Amino acid sequence: MGFNVQDGEILYSLHLKNIVQGINWKGVISGCQVTPYSGMTLDVSAGSVLYGTTEYSVSATQVTLSAAPSSPNERIDVIVWDYNNGSPIITVLEGTPSDPSVSPPQAPPISDTQVALAQVRVQGGATAIVAEDITDLRIGIDNLRSWLSSVNDDLFSIKAQLIDLVFLHDTEYFLNKEKLDFAEVWFFDGSETFDTLNNVTVDSANKQLHNKNVIGDFETGWDGWTASGSAARISSGSTFGWASSGTYSAGVKKYIYASSDSGAITLNVDLTDVDYIYFDYNIKADDGYLYFKIDGTTIVTKSSINYAESTGYVFVDVTGYTGTHELRFDFSVSGGWGGSSQWVRSLVDNIALIKTSYLQHNVTQNAVNNVMVILTDTDASKLGNTIRVYVTDGVNTTEITQNKTAVAVNLSKMDVKIEFDKTNIRNANQWFESLDNFAILWREV
Numbered sequence: 187m188g189f190n191v192q193d194g195e196i197l198y199s200l201h202l203k204n205i206v207q208g209i210n211w212k213g214v215i216s217g218c219q220v221t222p223y224s225g226m227t228l229d230v231s232a233g234s235v236l237y238g239t240t241e242y243s244v245s246a247t248q249v250t251l252s253a254a255p256s257s258p259n260e261r262i263d264v265i266v267w268d269y270n271n272g273s274p275i276i277t278v279l280e281g282t283p284s285d286p287s288v289s290p291p292q293a294p295p296i297s298d299t300q301v302a303l304a305q306v307r308v309q310g311g312a313t314a315i316v317a318e319d320i321t322d323l324r325i326g327i328d329n330l331r332s333w334l335s336s337v338n339d340d341l342f343s344i345k346a347q348l349i350d351l352v353f354l355h356d357t358e359y360f361l362n363k364e365k366l367d368f369a370e371v372w373f374f375d376g377s378e379t380f381d382t383l384n385n386v387t388v389d390s391a392n393k394q395l396h397n398k399n400v401i402g403d404f405e406t407g408w409d410g411w412t413a414s415g416s417a418a419r420i421s422s423g424s425t426f427g428w429a430s431s432g433t434y435s436a437g438v439k440k441y442i443y444a445s446s447d448s449g450a451i452t453l454n455v456d457l458t459d460v461d462y463i464y465f466d467y468n469i470k471a472d473d474g475y476l477y478f479k480i481d482g483t484t485i486v487t488k489s490s491i492n493y494a495e496s497t498g499y500v501f502v503d504v505t506g507y508t509g510t511h512e513l514r515f516d517f518s519v520s521g522g523w524g525g526s527s528q529w530v531r532s533l534v535d536n537i538a539l540i541k542t543s544y545l546q547h548n549v550t551q552n553a554v555n556n557v558m559v560i561l562t563d564t565d566a567s568k569l570g571n572t573i574r575v576y577v578t579d580g581v582n583t584t585e586i587t588q589n590k591t592a593v594a595v596n597l598s599k600m601d602v603k604i605e606f607d608k609t610n611i612r613n614a615n616q617w618f619e620s621l622d623n624f625a626i627l628w629r630e631v
Contacts, residue, residue: 202352203295204302204325209348212237212301213327218244220265220304220322225314226251228265228306230276235267235301236327242267242274249276255283257310262293264323265306269299276303282363283310292363295356298563349562353623356590357560361627364558364592369627370549382546385459386606389620395545396620397606401455402465402537404434410453411436417449417517426529430466430499430536437476437533438517446473446520455539457507461608462540464617465515468497471530472523477516478502493521493528499617501540513537538617543606549626554600556629557593559586562622572619576603577626592627602626 207213217233232246244267255261262281267274279294293305302323306315350373361369372378376390386397402409404419416438422429429435438449467476469490478486478500490496521530557577561569569575570587577584579597586593606619 201293201302201323202348202355204323206348206352207296207298207301208325208327211239211327214267214301214303214324215241215327218267218303218324220306220320222315222317222320223248226253226312228315228320230265230303235274237269237274237301244274244276247276249278251278251306251308251315252280254308254312255310258285258287259283259310260286260291261308262291263306263308264293264296265303266296266300267303281308284362289362292359295352295359350623353560353562353625357625357627360558360560360590364556364627364629366556366558366592366627366629368550368630369625371623371625373623374621380545380547381601382544384545385541385543386545386604392620394620394622395604395624396618397541397543398618398620399539399541400536401453401539402436402451403432403535404436405432408436408451411451412453413449413451415449416440416447417451420531420533426531428468428497428531428533428535430468432535435468435533435535437515437531438519439529439531439533440519440521441527441529442520443522443527445522446518448516448518450514450516451534452512452514454510454512456510457504457539458509460504460507460539460541463502463504463513464499464536464538464540466497466499466535466617467533468495468535469519469532470495471519471521471532472528473520474530474532475516475518476532476534477514479512479514479516480504480507481511482514490532493530499536536617540608540617542608544603546601546603549600549602550628550630551599553631554595554597554628555631557584557586557595557600558591558627559589560625560627561589565621568619568621572607573621574605574607576605577601578603600628 215234215236217231219231221229223229227248227250230247233244235242251263261283264279268277281294284291296302304323305321307319357369374388374393374395419434420427420439422433436451440447467488469476471490472493474490476488477484485502486500515534517532519530519532521528559575566589569589575586578601579599584595
């Protein structure tokens with residue numbers, strides 16, 4: 187089976203992405219070979235595909251390419267297996283025609299939900315596809331598994347480098363496809379310089395941009411909080427422990443019989459320019475409570491009655507506060523009233539300050555009439571939601587809400603602004619948002 191690279195051969199984004207897919211356990215197990223049938227129609231043989239932990243059977247089928255471009259233009263199409271939200275299909279990704287003597291046609295990129303089976307060279311004016319036009323892209327997942335086991339120690343580094351290469355190839359592909367002039371790519375590896383970083387961190391270790399501002403995750407200690415009463419750091423690995431992320435939380439956990447206990451944690455915090463205080467909580471007791479207070483005034487009350495677990499998260503609007511204030515969590519639990527001892531708990535985790543967070547950077551001082559943003563597939567769903575991207579010249583501003591889509595603008599210069607939406611940051615059980623690789627592409631007037 188499959189895909190191999192010859193010396194001097196051009197590697198497209200989809201080739202590298204297909205390898206990354208294989209590392210993520212998405213690839214061909216057997217069959218799925220693409221061969222000519224008649225005219226512009228191709229056969230795809232029966233086989234099977236692994237997608238994560240699930241094996242999918244593939245029935246023999248046919249796909250038909252659209253008409254060839256006029257000579258001298260050529261096109262590269264890609265035949266893919268697509269997960270398609272759990273209803274897999276075999277489909278065609280159509281490339282953009284170009285004159286090979288001017289600019290070699292490029293294969294279109296594949297998404298995280300696709301596995302490439304073959305690429306097809308569609309020559310100008312062709313009425314039929316022949317075997318020589320088809321390049322097998324199937325990566326046998328069993329062979330890949332064997333290779334991965336031999337490089338396991340370096341796998342994370344290999345995968346990260348491949349993902350970066352795929353991102354660069356995708357950027358180049360759309361730069362040419364949309365006939366844009368320039369591109370600036372940010373990998374957030376610490377080498378970038380930005381004009382403004384307002385409550386945003388460039389995390390060079392994890393190659394991310396994020397607005398994480400933790401004041402209490404308790405993973406390495408009390409994070410400055412002062413404990414009183416029975417309050418303690420609680421390990422999620424201990425009996426009846428809990429943590430919304432990581433290993434530790436804070437609060438009261440007891441094994442008691444017909445009795446109660448309580449404790450508290452406090453911290454003085456400057457709330458100037460803070461929009462929200464966020465925290466996760468979990469309570470389970472015959473009669474359990476958690477009180478969040480600012481300067482002694484109760485702002486939030488959560489409870490558990492009759493041993494019914496109460497768990498969730500809270501955003502507290504603190505835009506009306508400035509200067510330093512005392513934050514306090516009071517915990518109380520009771521249990522064992524049913525006639526025997528039992529575990530009870532009232533815990534808090536991931537206490538965070540949510541601030542207005544954005545990055546702003548001048549990209550060009552020249553007039554711009556077209557712009558495109560490229561994010562990774564993972565981050566694409568965040569665009570226009572928890573992450574907002576704007577281009578502006580200080581007078582005219584346009585929000586970019588679509589990934590890999592060119593947008594007409596009218597800017598005398600161009601700044602890019604990336605905002606983390608402070609009112610809607612709740613993704614994958616997190617109270618902060620992060621962004622991986624980012625590219626801005628544009629055409630100047």
